[in-house]
Amino acid sequence: MSCGRMENKILGYVDGRLKEGERREMEKHLSTCAACQLRVKEFRAVSGLLDELPMIEPSAAFDIRMQARVAAEPAKQSWWAWFTPSPRIAFAASMLLLATVWLGSRPSDNALSAADIDKINQNMSVLENYDVISDFGALSELPQPVQADDNGDANQNQDQSQQQNQNQTM
Amino acid sequence: MLDVKAGDEQSFALLLHRYRSPLINFLYRMVRNREQAEDLAQEVFIRVYRAREDYVPSAKFTTWLFRIATNLALNSVRDNRYQRMEISLDAPVTVDSEDGDEKTLDVAEKHPNIEQHLVEETRKKMIRHAIDKLPEKQRAAVLLHKYQELDYGEISKILQCSESALKSLLFRAYETLRVELAPLVAQQGK
Numbered sequence: 001m002s003c004g005r006m007e008n009k010i011l012g013y014v015d016g017r018l019k020e021g022e023r024r025e026m027e028k029h030l031s032t033c034a035a036c037q038l039r040v041k042e043f044r045a046v047s048g049l050l051d052e053l054p055m056i057e058p059s060a061a062f063d064i065r066m067q068a069r070v071a072a073e074p075a076k077q078s079w080w081a082w083f084t085p086s087p088r089i090a091f092a093a094s095m096l097l098l099a100t101v102w103l104g105s106r107p108s109d110n111a112l113s114a115a116d117i118d119k120i121n122q123n124m125s126v127l128e129n130y131d132v133i134s135d136f137g138a139l140s141e142l143p144q145p146v147q148a149d150d151n152g153d154a155n156q157n158q159d160q161s162q163q164q165n166q167n168q169t170m
Numbered sequence: 171m172l173d174v175k176a177g178d179e180q181s182f183a184l185l186l187h188r189y190r191s192p193l194i195n196f197l198y199r200m201v202r203n204r205e206q207a208e209d210l211a212q213e214v215f216i217r218v219y220r221a222r223e224d225y226v227p228s229a230k231f232t233t234w235l236f237r238i239a240t241n242l243a244l245n246s247v248r249d250n251r252y253q254r255m256e257i258s259l260d261a262p263v264t265v266d267s268e269d270g271d272e273k274t275l276d277v278a279e280k281h282p283n284i285e286q287h288l289v290e291e292t293r294k295k296m297i298r299h300a301i302d303k304l305p306e307k308q309r310a311a312v313l314l315h316k317y318q319e320l321d322y323g324e325i326s327k328i329l330q331c332s333e334s335a336l337k338s339l340l341f342r343a344y345e346t347l348r349v350e351l352a353p354l355v356a357q358q359g360k
Contacts, residue, residue: 007341008334008337008338008341009337010341011315011337011340011341011344012322012337015315017321017322042348042355043344043348044358045348045351045354045355045358046344046347046348046351046355047316048358049293049297049347049351049354049355049358050297050301050312050316050317050347052293052294052297053199053294053297053298055191055195056194056195056198056204057191058190058191058194058208058211059204059208062190062194062208062211062212063186063190065208065212066186066190066212066215069212069216070182070215070216070219073216073219073220
């Protein structure tokens with residue numbers, strides 16, 4: 001194997017990152033190549049020199065500044081949070097819903113009584129022909145009913161109306 | 171990171187504690203300025219925090235973290251390239267201390283063996299300068315490979331190149347370091 005093919009594997013060999021097969025292949029090459037042996041030795045030396053640089057510690061101010069920067073970040077709301085109302089709005093919406101349900105369940109003031117329903121049932125035949133009666137022109141010519149003080153007056157008015165109708169038809 | 175995504179602030183604090191030191195060290199070795207390295211590290215963490223809800227665990231968290239850090243560092247290095255001050259030859263002799271500040275040598279400093287200390291500091295300075303002289307991408311590759319011990323797959327994703335291109339990049343970087351550090355390499359080899 002040529003040195004050119006080995007070049008990119010030398011560092012991996014120095015760091016022990018080669019796969020088993022690659023490592024064996026490299027060792028086989030090194031056993032016959034003095035130039036690559038020297039390069040491995042020098043790369044090991046360079047790697048050792050790089051180890052001499054000590055690590056630095058973060059300054060005491062770093063954490064404080066970092067915390068301040070994170071705290072200053074605006075709270076990010078998800079799209080779902082946009083639909084989530086605040087507690088006040090949720091309370092107001094609940095109250096409105098309760099009021100609507102309560103008003104809806106109350107009996108209406110102008111609901112029909114049982115007597116009204118009986119009366120409607122009795123006059124059902126008239127109501128069924130309401131369209132015909134409403135278009136009946138002769139009815140519009142009838143005099144307005146007079147308010148009766150008692151039943152007697154009411155009967156008398158009814159008699160007079162019947163007599164007028166008879167006269168008109170004749 | 172998935173706990174952070176779920177809104178667990180405590181997990182973010184743990185994440186910060188776990189990765190702040192390796193991240194600051196990586197950035198410091200990239201930009202060679204402690205204050206700037208910490209500012210960049212803060213920017214990296216803030217970006218992670220902002221993107222927490224969109225995080226998809228398609229790659230390792232470290233890959234994602236160091237990809238953000240590498241991009242920020244490379245941009246910063248390129249921005250600073252023409253703003254770097256050349257150190258005057260007349261300036262007092264200084265020694266780089268690893269805390270990031272250029273410290274003027276105090277002869278009266280009480281050190282058990284000042285000569286040995288000087289030799290060590292000179293070695294470190296040579297190593298740091300050799301790393302600094304590497305092209306930015308080679309430098310990032312060496313730092314991620316050597317100090318973060320990331321595997322080739324992760325580093326190639328961070329640097330957005332193929333694994334074979336990364337191996338070639340690392341080989342060239344080590345070749346440069348071998349030449350730059352030849353006197354030290356020869357000492358090491360003895």
